Amino acid sequence: MSYPAPVPVIDDVSLPQLVSMSEAVNLMEKAFKLHALDKLVAPPRLRADLTSGELMFTCGAIQTDHPVLGFRVYDWKQLDSPARSEMTPLFSGVNGELLGICLGPFLGAWRTGAIGGAIFKKLVSHENPSLALIGTGYQARTQLLAALAVLPLKAITIYGRSASKAKEFCQETQSLLQTQQLDAPELQRVDSIQAAVDGADLVITATKSSTPLLQEEWLTPNVHLHNVGPKFRESHEIPLGVIETCQTLVTDSLAQANAYENLILAGTDCQNRLEEFSAMLCEDQSQADGSALWQQRQQQRSYCCSIGLAGTELILAQAAIEKLKRNHQ
């Protein structure tokens, strides 16, 4: 059942058709540059406690030649409800007009995947890299697509706690790869995390695990560890001891990362070493030996504290809305 709307309304099904993962990665690279120029405005979240529910607003603005502003909203008290909706409306920064609406949680995951893609491109060796993916949820899926969009992967190993869910994940991902026109080596399901990460250049953890998944001795010296799931003192995918062995520590949002008092890095030397990816990109551009710097980082071990830079959903929403409008003409 559908109803007529005067503006584009984009759902979880149409989003990946409108903005491919490759395009989304390009948009996130643009977003990081805007962030470095302070043109990605994202104040702290707003909450409205309504007793029977609690609306949570993440607002932001993008200041380009086509400025936009908007927000993501959902009922925080319904986090565990399967029927819970998320909505991300986008307004023109020029005249306050509603440009379109994205519905569903996939916008955030597609964005987080694409942010990963921008980071993998810089921090993972491009010489026959291999990927280990721990987790089989929708965050794991967008991370996998992002890695395929930016790296010439020679091998992919996948571990999920439930073998049947992992199998299902591989089947569903295969069809998404076709629509995204991404070539992939065989998705190899393995029985243990140790087997998955053995020899991997990129390890993505995208689970809900509250207990550590990785041991230092399983990892290659130049692995990039991409921490999408829990990263808190009392609940984390990657133990502090492993993070400490990484030469490069990066995050997509230093402000948001440091705002978590219980972040696993909080109060440690690692927190002092944590760098913002957008700043690293600018440093790269400003230095003559910028690419040598990235090559060096690729040869070393690195860790990304993946947060989800606020405002980036709006850049993705804007691209999807503009594309749907063009298609509709």
Next chain:
Amino acid sequence: MSYPAPVPVIDDVSLPQLVSMSEAVNLMEKAFKLHALDKLVAPPRLRADLTSGELMFTCGAIQTDHPVLGFRVYDWKQLDSPARSEMTPLFSGVNGELLGICLGPFLGAWRTGAIGGAIFKKLVSHENPSLALIGTGYQARTQLLAALAVLPLKAITIYGRSASKAKEFCQETQSLLQTQQLDAPELQRVDSIQAAVDGADLVITATKSSTPLLQEEWLTPNVHLHNVGPKFRESHEIPLGVIETCQTLVTDSLAQANAYENLILAGTDCQNRLEEFSAMLCEDQSQADGSALWQQRQQQRSYCCSIGLAGTELILAQAAIEKLKRNHQ
């Protein structure tokens, strides 16, 4: 041009077709009862300053057997932009699902009109009442429809600063009256406010005037003055001297009225006398001589400080969304 949406999207044109003014008045009577029972939750507004714009959220929740929550949002920095959009999404209080979206500013005006209707019904004499309407904007239009929906009006006089706009207003209102199936006496345009209010039982001021419109000696002893437009110390439609002559002073939201530090009533004896309409309705129900009390009030002069009780838009939005869903089945 329209796009498919998975939920009802209601605009300014479809709203009055889905919820007639008569139905809207009934809904507002229900809303006042919910308000008296603290089942209409409306915390202070939230603002997100985004430099290039400023999103203003008015959130609320309705706690009935079908609980809902939602908010109205627009870019406050674009108040004067004709292209500016307003949006009011509604979520289920049971499972967080998005139920539908209202677009456009008319929801608020339709609601303010209907609130007026509920108040006119109680405070204006039903014996051949006559109406003077000062103002020819969309707030004036919904007030007029509300008065027609609840009172057996014998005469209607209309004054607008611009004669051509007033003429246009009468023509457009005539066609809306037909679609709303409301019978009305002739809409008489007059050349002065004094001529308009002469002998009127109900005077509605719905202008943007910053200078007082009324003089005490023009008014009948039992007139109900309904102040929709400016009501501030430095800018008001009705002077304090006139308000002071009213035996009954009422508002749809005491909390919101008292939150305005520059309200014309602020710090005066009138502020102490200001009563909340929902409380008066409950008092009416709890007293054996309730209806006598209202009859007495109708024989006296009364003043309404019309604010727009927060949360009431959501009740209207819910009714419109449910109606559209039924129509669509």
